[in-house]
Amino acid sequence: MKVACLTGGGDCPGLNAVIRGLVRTIANSGGETIGLLEGWRGAIEGNFIPLDPMKTDEILPQGGTILGSSRTNPYKDENLVKQVVDTFHKLELDALVAIGGDDTLGVASKLYSDYKLPTIGCPKTIDNDLSATDFTFGFDTCLNTVMDAVDKLRTTAESHRRVIVVEVMGRHAGWITCFSGIACSADAILVPEEEADLDAVCERLKRRRADGKMYGIVMVSEGAELKGQNLITKDAEIDDFGHVKLGGIGARVAKIIQKNTGIETRDVTLGHLQRGGSPSAYDRVLGTRLGIHAARLAIKKDFGKMVALRGLHIVSVPLAEAVGTMRTLYPEFMDEAGEFLK
Ligand code: F6P
Numbered sequence: 624m625k626v627a628c629l630t631g632g633g634d635c636p637g638l639n640a641v642i643r644g645l646v647r648t649i650a651n652s653g654g655e656t657i658g659l660l661e662g663w664r665g666a667i668e669g670n671f672i673p674l675d676p677m678k679t680d681e682i683l684p685q686g687g688t689i690l691g692s693s694r695t696n697p698y699k700d701e702n703l704v705k706q707v708v709d710t711f712h713k714l715e716l717d718a719l720v721a722i723g724g725d726d727t728l729g730v731a732s733k734l735y736s737d738y739k740l741p742t743i744g745c746p747k748t749i750d751n752d753l754s755a756t757d758f759t760f761g762f763d764t765c766l767n768t769v770m771d772a773v774d775k776l777r778t779t780a781e782s783h784r785r786v787i788v789v790e791v792m793g794r795h796a797g798w799i800t801c802f803s804g805i806a807c808s809a810d811a812i813l814v815p816e817e818e819a820d821l822d823a824v825c826e827r828l829k830r831r832r833a834d835g836k837m838y839g840i841v842m843v844s845e846g847a848e849l850k851g852q853n854l855i856t857k858d859a860e861i862d863d864f865g866h867v868k869l870g871g872i873g874a875r876v877a878k879i880i881q882k883n884t885g886i887e888t889r890d891v892t893l894g895h896l897q898r899g900g901s902p903s904a905y906d907r908v909l910g911t912r913l914g915i916h917a918a919r920l921a922i923k924k925d926f927g928k929m930v931a932l933r934g935l936h937i938v939s940v941p942l943a944e945a946v947g948t949m950r951t952l953y954p955e956f957m958d959e960a961g962e963f964l965k
Pocket of ligand 1: 633724748749750792793794845868869898
């Protein structure tokens with residue numbers, strides 16, 4: 624059988640582990656795999672590279688994706704969708720494995736329902752906001768990157784008796800912020816799921832200082848909201864899937880904290896650092912397992928499905944059920960974090 628794979632949306636550590644697991648499993652069954660380049664753009668334009676177990680064996684520790692990625696959405700124009708279908712037939716493919724977040728998987732799901740294209744999905748994102756899987760690979764590496772950065776920021780914050788506000792990614796879900804906030808013993812964790820109460824944060828920072836803690840770390844989600852402030856400007860950049868480019872809240876929060884507490888405050892936006900680097904052991908293993916199971920679905924011709932982690936097991940779920948609902952942070956995590964945020 625001939626299987627194509629592609630990686631779409633924001634990259635993350637562990638994508639190459641999936642590709643390697645997929646290629647090896649397909650080859651073990653006597654099939655071949657090709658990689659479409661730069662997400663759905665490669666599927667539209669028919670750009671690909673052949674992949675084999677030898678070529679992909681060394682890619683496991685590499686961050687990013689050897690296939691390149693983009694936020695191209697073929698459904699922006701029905702002609703582009705037809706080009707994807709044409710590419711599928713021209714390349715004589717038997718299956719197409721899309722590795723991506725909600726947008727990329729949404730396209731795979733529609734191609735399956737609209738054109739009966741034999742697609743399979745594999746969930747990825749540092750944001751950990753996909754509803755049908757317990758964890759996405761990339762998230763763990765991202766948390767370790769944030770933790771490493773905050774551990775460094777803490778020493779300078781302490782030396783200068785400052786507050787440092789750290790803005791992290793995650794779009795409209797607070798997984799990265801809450802988990803890294805717990806891992807870094809932050810003094811405040813501001814997530815999109817809860818309206819930020821900056822008065823309470825300022826009071827806490829002042830009280831902790833009076834008690835002897837002379838610095839502070841405030842974690843804030845790029846998608847968090849401040850009471851009465853619309854942070855999204857009219858001319859904000861929008862991507863192919865209609866998502867607005869987020870960023871900038873950390874600087875605002877820092878200004879407010881400095882003004883209201885009188886404590887010197889700085890802000891740092893970790894930005895795309897969070898998506899880079901070599902995958903953690905957890906992400907290498909999870910990515911590998913998902914790649915193997917995506918290949919097995921292709922071999923069984925079980926299409927229109929997404930592989931997912933449930934507990935310790937890799938299962939498959941209908942793509943149509945797996946996309947379209949963002950999974951926000953479960954309140955229990957903020958409740959637990961709250962023991963240290965009083
Ligand atoms: O979805 C992953 C993510 O890193 C988000 O956390 C972030 O908002 C977005 O992608 C950034 O996208 P881009 O790389 O297109 O700026």
